[in-house]
Every structure is written in structure tokens, then in C-alpha cells.
Amino acid sequence: LIVPAAAGGSTDVMGRLLAAHLQTAWGQSAIVENRSGAGGTIGTAEVARNKGDGHTILIGNPGPNAIAYSIFKNLTYQKDQLQPVSNMIRIPNIVSAHPSTGIKSIPELIAYLKANPDKLTYGSSGTGQSPHLTGAWFLQLTGLKMTHVPFRGAGPALQAGLAGDIQILFDNLYPSLPQVLDGKLNGLCVTTAERSDAAPKLPTMRESAPELAKFEVSSWFGVFLPKATPAPIVDELNRQIKAMLERDDVRKNIAGMGARPDHGTPQQFTDFVDAETRKFAAIIEKEGLQMEVK
Incomplete structure (x- = not known):
């Protein structure tokens, strides 16, 4: 599981919760790797380039998965290289x-x-x-x-x-x-x-x-796979995210973060990410913000 952020933050916490759950559910080792830097785009780009065999999972958030597409002039990946699986939480x-x-x-x-x-x-x-x-x-x-x-x-x-x-x-x-x-x-x-x-x-x-009246911004933390990942793998991972979020110990952990569980189907999460990308693009355009990935 690639966490495109430093250890200790919400992206990392959710990655480690999911890794522990998958290790038990699937009976194989699940390793979290923190690949921070450039607003989360370094780790995200690595997953976007992956072949999509289901063995590399991205823990995403609004920075690299909605905001980056509009704000960075030299981004090395595109939205259509990633398959949204499900959101996990909103804060x-x-x-x-x-x-x-x-x-x-x-x-x-x-x-x-x-x-x-x-x-x-x-x-x-x-x-x-x-x-x-x-x-x-x-x-x-x-x-x-x-x-x-x-x-x-x-x-x-x-x-x-x-x-x-x-x-x-x-x-x-x-x-x-x-x-x-x-x-x-x-x-x-x-x-x-x-x-x-x-x-x-x-x-x-x-x-x-x-x-x-229409204002809504949250920090959300969800799961993505490379776009080429077969649908049965996407659906199975989606089921495991739902199972994890229904566990009492995980719900208690999430509540302690001030968060709410937010599972959805791959299509629902895709629609949500698309809407978030459009929302932030409009704000960024009006603000005249453009940055370079460094």
C-alpha cells in the first residue's frame, strides 16, 4: 500500500488500518510504504504507472487526487490512469x-x-x-x-x-x-x-x-488502483474496505480522528472524485493559481 504522505497523518493512519485488515482477510502480507513529497504526487505517480495486478494499492486524498490536476503545470500522471475503488473517511x-x-x-x-x-x-x-x-x-x-x-x-x-x-x-x-x-x-x-x-x-x-449555501469541503481519504486493474479485483477490494469500516474497533478509531466512514461503490467514488476535481479546478482557475511539482 503506497501512502503518498509522511507517517503519522490521516493518510498514513488509514493506510495502516487497511493494511492490517487486508493481511487478516486475505492471509498475505500487506506492507505500507510512505512515499511522500511534492504534495503527494510522487507516490501517486508511482501507482499510476503500475501494471494493475492488484498488488499495489494507493491511499489517496484531495491533494494528489483532485487538486493536483489543476494546480500543477508539470504533473506526471493523469486522472484516467487511476481507478477509484472507494472512499474510506471524510473529515x-x-x-x-x-x-x-x-x-x-x-x-x-x-x-x-x-x-x-x-x-x-x-x-x-x-x-x-x-x-x-x-x-x-x-x-x-x-x-x-x-x-x-x-x-x-x-x-x-x-x-x-x-x-x-x-x-x-x-x-x-x-x-x-x-x-x-x-x-x-x-x-x-x-x-x-x-x-x-x-x-x-x-x-x-x-x-x-x-x-x-452550497459550500462543502472535506478532507477525504480513499483507495485507488491502477486503471488496468481487472474489475473482480476492484470489487473484492471494495468489499474489504466496507468490511473494515463496519468493524467496531475501526469505527472507534475513525471517530477519534473526528471522521465519518464513507464507503461507496467504485462508480460512486469515481463520481465523487470527478465532482471534487471540477470544484477545485474552478476555485484554482478563479484564484489564478499555478505551481510546479518540485
């Missing part, structure tokens, strides 16, 4: 404000930005990452402005948010949520269509303002 992004701003909700943020254009900065884990595009889409839909401050990862962005070096933080649910629950940051909303079980009092972005 909301979260928007928070430093307490010194006095901003405690999205309507208050909108009102402040209308009265004080260009006065606030917002931080994210990096240009072109899901949290950055969450912020960009919010500003596009509301017609407002904030200055984006990209950091090299979620950890440094959170530290800047806690210090007040930036006023608004767009982040994955973790690591920000514990800081919100401790009162160190003001939680404004989650970005999924439904509220999070981990923070049920936090409203969604789409319920916060009419112009945000």
Missing part, C-alpha cells in the same frame, strides 16, 4: 479566529471584512492545500478580501494562529479542534455539509450565510 476542515479579534461566527467575520477590507490575514498549511482553497472559496463566494499567509504544514500554521500572528486560521479539524475546545481559538464553523460529531455545537459554513 471536516475548520475555520477559527484568534480571540483578540472578537470574531465568534462566520456572520461576524463577514461583517468585519465588509467594514475593514484587507485588515485581516488568514493562514493555512500551504498554498494549494485543501485549507487554503477552503479560504479562497469562502472569499470568492462572499466577494471579500483577506491576505493569505501560507505555512509549511499544519503545525506552524496553528502556532501562528495561537500566537495571533494571523487572525483567521483555515485548518483540518485536527490539530485545531482541541485548541477551540480549550478556548484558545474561537471556532467559527466546520466546512462539511453536516455538523461534526466531534464538535456538534459548531455550525457548518453553509448554514452561516445565504451565499455559502
Whole structure:
């Protein structure tokens, strides 16, 4: 199983859960290999080039499997080289404000930005990452402005948010949520269509303002195979993902991540990835973002 990210993150956690399940279910060794770098595109490209015998599995996420197609000029693989198998989980992004701003909700943020254009900065884990595009889409839909401050990862962005070096933080649910629950940051909303079980009092972005009624962004973690993989292998792997997500121990682990299980058929996941790719492409085009894979 190729995990195109460093050890310890959500992509890695889901890869290791699936590897352990498959090892038991199929009675053969399942090895996780972390191939991080270039926003997840290095490991993803390796799987895309694979012959598709079912022995190499990719754990995917929005970066290399939806955002990369629009943002990177020199990407070395295409969407049609990969066969979506099933999503596994979805996790909301979260928007928070430093307490010194006095901003405690999205309507208050909108009102402040209308009265004080260009006065606030917002931080994210990096240009072109899901949290950055969450912020960009919010500003596009509301017609407002904030200055984006990209950091090299979620950890440094959170530290800047806690210090007040930036006023608004767009982040994955973790690591920000514990800081919100401790009162160190003001939680404004989650970005999924439904509220999070981990923070049920936090409203969604789409319920916060009419112009945000269709807003939905999540960090999702799913499974892909090379496109040439035979359908029976795709279907069998899909069945095992479903079986894993129905296990009580896995559900408990997933809930601890603030995530929800999200199994679907290969066709449902294909349609979902296509929709995500189109959504991010529109945001990226309007933002004028273009990057090189390095």
C-alpha cells in the first residue's frame, strides 16, 4: 500500500488500518510504504504507472487526487490512469479566529471584512492545500478580501494562529479542534455539509450565510488502483474496505480522528472524485493559481 504522505497523518493512519485488515482477510502480507513529497504526487505517480495486478494499492486524498490536476503545470500522471475503488473517511476542515479579534461566527467575520477590507490575514498549511482553497472559496463566494499567509504544514500554521500572528486560521479539524475546545481559538464553523460529531455545537459554513449555501469541503481519504486493474479485483477490494469500516474497533478509531466512514461503490467514488476535481479546478482557475511539482 503506497501512502503518498509522511507517517503519522490521516493518510498514513488509514493506510495502516487497511493494511492490517487486508493481511487478516486475505492471509498475505500487506506492507505500507510512505512515499511522500511534492504534495503527494510522487507516490501517486508511482501507482499510476503500475501494471494493475492488484498488488499495489494507493491511499489517496484531495491533494494528489483532485487538486493536483489543476494546480500543477508539470504533473506526471493523469486522472484516467487511476481507478477509484472507494472512499474510506471524510473529515471536516475548520475555520477559527484568534480571540483578540472578537470574531465568534462566520456572520461576524463577514461583517468585519465588509467594514475593514484587507485588515485581516488568514493562514493555512500551504498554498494549494485543501485549507487554503477552503479560504479562497469562502472569499470568492462572499466577494471579500483577506491576505493569505501560507505555512509549511499544519503545525506552524496553528502556532501562528495561537500566537495571533494571523487572525483567521483555515485548518483540518485536527490539530485545531482541541485548541477551540480549550478556548484558545474561537471556532467559527466546520466546512462539511453536516455538523461534526466531534464538535456538534459548531455550525457548518453553509448554514452561516445565504451565499455559502452550497459550500462543502472535506478532507477525504480513499483507495485507488491502477486503471488496468481487472474489475473482480476492484470489487473484492471494495468489499474489504466496507468490511473494515463496519468493524467496531475501526469505527472507534475513525471517530477519534473526528471522521465519518464513507464507503461507496467504485462508480460512486469515481463520481465523487470527478465532482471534487471540477470544484477545485474552478476555485484554482478563479484564484489564478499555478505551481510546479518540485
